[in-house]
Amino acid sequence: MNWQEIFATRMDRMQASEIRELLKLLDQPDIISFAGGIPDPALFPVQAFQEAMTDALSPAQSSAALQYSVSEGFGPLRDWIVDEMAALGVPCTRDNILITSGSQQALDYLGKLMLSPNDTALIGWPTYLGALGAFNAYEPHYDRLIPRGNRSAEDYAKTAKDNGGRVKFAYASVDFANPTGETLDRAARENILDLADTLDIAVIEDSAYQSLRFDGDPIPPMLALEIARKGSINECRTLYCGSFSKTLAPGLRVGWICGAEPVISRLVLMKQAADLHSSTLNQMAINSVARSVFTDHTANLRRVYRLRRDAMLTALKEHMPDGVEWTKPEGGMFVWVTLPKDMDGAALLRHALETQKLAFVPGQAFFADRSGANTLRLAYSLADEAQINEGMKRLGAAIRDLA
Amino acid sequence: MNWQEIFATRMDRMQASEIRELLKLLDQPDIISFAGGIPDPALFPVQAFQEAMTDALSPAQSSAALQYSVSEGFGPLRDWIVDEMAALGVPCTRDNILITSGSQQALDYLGKLMLSPNDTALIGWPTYLGALGAFNAYEPHYDRLIPRGNRSAEDYAKTAKDNGGRVKFAYASVDFANPTGETLDRAARENILDLADTLDIAVIEDSAYQSLRFDGDPIPPMLALEIARKGSINECRTLYCGSFSKTLAPGLRVGWICGAEPVISRLVLMKQAADLHSSTLNQMAINSVARSVFTDHTANLRRVYRLRRDAMLTALKEHMPDGVEWTKPEGGMFVWVTLPKDMDGAALLRHALETQKLAFVPGQAFFADRSGANTLRLAYSLADEAQINEGMKRLGAAIRDLA
Missing domain, CATH: 3.40.640.10 (Type I PLP-dependent aspartate aminotransferase-like (Major domain))
Known part of the structure; x- marks a missing residue:
């Protein structure tokens, strides 16, 4: 059966999300990942x-x-x-x-x-x-x-x-x-x-x-x-x-x-x-x-994620080489990094995974026209402060390798 | 703001479901309803x-x-x-x-x-x-x-x-x-x-x-x-x-x-x-x-709904006037009734609600071309056997009124 002839035209535009495909590969416990923009499950209000x-x-x-x-x-x-x-x-x-x-x-x-x-x-x-x-x-x-x-x-x-x-x-x-x-x-x-x-x-x-x-x-x-x-x-x-x-x-x-x-x-x-x-x-x-619990619980989330945001901004300042820029978020879960103009975020990810056991999301997928090759997204919501510092050190090393 | 100009063309075909609109009117406790094709909540496996x-x-x-x-x-x-x-x-x-x-x-x-x-x-x-x-x-x-x-x-x-x-x-x-x-x-x-x-x-x-x-x-x-x-x-x-x-x-x-x-x-x-x-x-x-519980629970559902199906078929036989036909389901929740050719199911519903405190779903909505005016759907899943007998008696009376 030729399903292509049965599918509606809209299906031509439905492609696998690179982030979600990537997340499937991150089950190895020794990788430090800033890829998944998801809440820390340790903070869920389980009771x-x-x-x-x-x-x-x-x-x-x-x-x-x-x-x-x-x-x-x-x-x-x-x-x-x-x-x-x-x-x-x-x-x-x-x-x-x-x-x-x-x-x-x-x-x-x-x-x-x-x-x-x-x-x-x-x-x-x-x-x-x-x-x-x-x-x-x-x-x-x-x-x-x-x-x-x-x-x-x-x-x-x-x-x-x-x-x-x-x-x-x-x-x-x-x-x-x-x-x-x-x-x-x-x-x-x-x-x-x-x-x-x-x-x-x-x-x-x-x-x-x-x-x-x-x-x-x-x-x-x-x-x-x-x-x-x-x-x-x-x-x-x-x-x-x-x-x-x-x-x-x-x-x-x-x-x-x-x-x-x-x-x-x-x-x-x-x-x-x-x-x-x-x-x-x-x-x-x-x-x-x-x-x-909404009021108290969100206050606690802000307290914890703020420490992680602070740790990431401090570590970026310490470990990023010249020519790398990043945003300073007032909340949320993400920092956006702009690499030197000719550096490719996807190539950097491959190199970082291989040599540094480090993961993040290359920025290209977030652009409707697939531009922005020299960008990447870091999520700090799932990592503790020590991992964040170590991770940014590894990111700096991976960037220097490709520079 | 003129939302009609903003809506996609597909919105022209999205209309309120008559059944769900109808269900909103059935909160009055003295109505006997065979309208909602939904499970009996008394049977949910709560534990x-x-x-x-x-x-x-x-x-x-x-x-x-x-x-x-x-x-x-x-x-x-x-x-x-x-x-x-x-x-x-x-x-x-x-x-x-x-x-x-x-x-x-x-x-x-x-x-x-x-x-x-x-x-x-x-x-x-x-x-x-x-x-x-x-x-x-x-x-x-x-x-x-x-x-x-x-x-x-x-x-x-x-x-x-x-x-x-x-x-x-x-x-x-x-x-x-x-x-x-x-x-x-x-x-x-x-x-x-x-x-x-x-x-x-x-x-x-x-x-x-x-x-x-x-x-x-x-x-x-x-x-x-x-x-x-x-x-x-x-x-x-x-x-x-x-x-x-x-x-x-x-x-x-x-x-x-x-x-x-x-x-x-x-x-x-x-x-x-x-x-x-x-x-x-x-x-x-x-x-x-x-x-x-799936195996035992579905066996129990079949036992209970079967009694209701039997009660409905028996009551239909007793109370329906000549010229009315209905299906004999081997399972599920529904009996489909065909009225005499010129009788309108929606008119019958209005009359039945008013004079008999009885509800069901007129059949027209189930036809893509809105034909089938002389049909209606009865659900027996929510009513007990006494209500089913009383309901069919009332349905018979309502049909006789309009004949």
Whole structure:
């Protein structure tokens, strides 16, 4: 059977994620890895989840916890998120919240909602690899939102039209972005909103790391800034994607989209058709755990990850040769390294794995056009401070070998 | 903001499911409802889930249970499914299994895998409403697989070509289908395989109710029949969709696709891009519960649902006026009723709700072309035998009122 003739055209763009393929090779215990941008499992609030599951499976709740439920999500969890969004400057109601199976599903659904083939999405250069993966299924073109350079709104619109569609949305990860660790300042956020107003497009705000700010002042979400302009979330074009994966636990797959009710109600229909609803039991458990430990637990995460961020920045300063640059994140899990212009991150990874037992993610995969060969991503979330220092020493040695 | 201009063309076909909208209205306790085709929560294996969650959140397992995991699914659960498939006549390996978030997600992914706009899917007339919902997102045309009438393979191919695409797959729910309760006999299954071979298309076998056979001999899945023809699952065009929703619990959202490895590996990439993976914790819990209680538990479900099926068939015989016909399911949850030719199921529902406090699902929604106005679906899974008798009495009265 010739499956190629049966597959839809969208399948041409679905390729293996290099990061996930790489992660499969990292089971050897003697490798120091800064590749996986995942939470430290030693920090999971296990006891709170044990208590939450005991409650959810108690006689009073088990019938609901194990049964089908509504596509929009578990009401009390949506209410908790409403309060959380209000604290971020986003007044809203339950009807502005859809529960998704992680914020990865949120990105997939938003691509599915808006992108017809040959439409254009404005994204970062580099951007979150999972966003490229999710959007690719809907066969868009990409254009550079960050850095914008001197592109005008007219330039974006014309390029999109030449490519056979129109600009549908601007996508940006706003706080300590994966992969760069960089944060959009308030002016940059307002600038994206101005551009979106001019182009009459949506804005997807990826806020997966929002709760992990170590220092500096919090900056309001673009959704909050837009509500300040327009008065009500239901008049806004910004769709905010949140996640419990970086704060409580990724294994339960619970995230959310917060946005204008006419959009949320269409997304509810999409979810109904795609997987009916996210796990009832997990939504109930996340609700209990969020209500009992979210504030204290995220404070502890910030304390631990901050020490690791500090250790990495100190070690980079000590061990990197001249000509290597890196970002200084105010939170999150990532530092982005720019190598000397002619050095290839993928070649460096091969050399580092072989000679230094060291792993990281080459940066090329994060660019829609596969540029950025001389970049790489380091995640400090899974390593302790001693490993971080040793790892950066090894990275410095590997770079010197190739220089 | 004009969202209509931002939405993708596929959104034109996403409409509210009438069944789910209807279910929202059924909270009044004095209504007897045969509308929801969902398991009886009194039968959930709660204790087994309590034990499974305690294990999954124990020190030895909690780090894995709460962490990200691979897109293809939890290995030990895939192994359990491999054994289950072997018992059904489908020898396969772990690489032939993808874990999905319920079989609804399996249908969504298979539509996404194969359907470009204007391609054709062959389906039942009527068919599972959730399949229509999932496939609609990929903008196909539909043609009638069941009943086939005297359509030849050439007729299907020509119609599909005239509609601007080609036939991509035949979709069939094989055992005690939702909504009809009917089972495809062996000849009908072989006939679909013949057609698929001639047209060189895939076959989607929806087997959500397979474990709920009350009487009659089991019929091999189409995938087993095709393996008997071709020697190996990896040479087969049939993609089998299984689910734990009707056997253990729907609230955890765990199902699977079993098929040729080259297809499963593409679906793994799709899942990675769409939601990374199904809940790690829930896959571990389902694995434990399946291994500890599946055989005994499904035997108990069959015993209880069989009594309800018997009660419904007896009551229909007693209370239906002349000119009303219904199916005699050998398992599952549904009886399909055909009313006198000019009677409208939706009008009957309104009348029955108002005068008899009785609910069911009018059949029209299950037809891709909205025909079948004189049909309705009754689910007996949630009602006890006394309610079933009383309900059929009320249904008979409502039908007599409109005759």
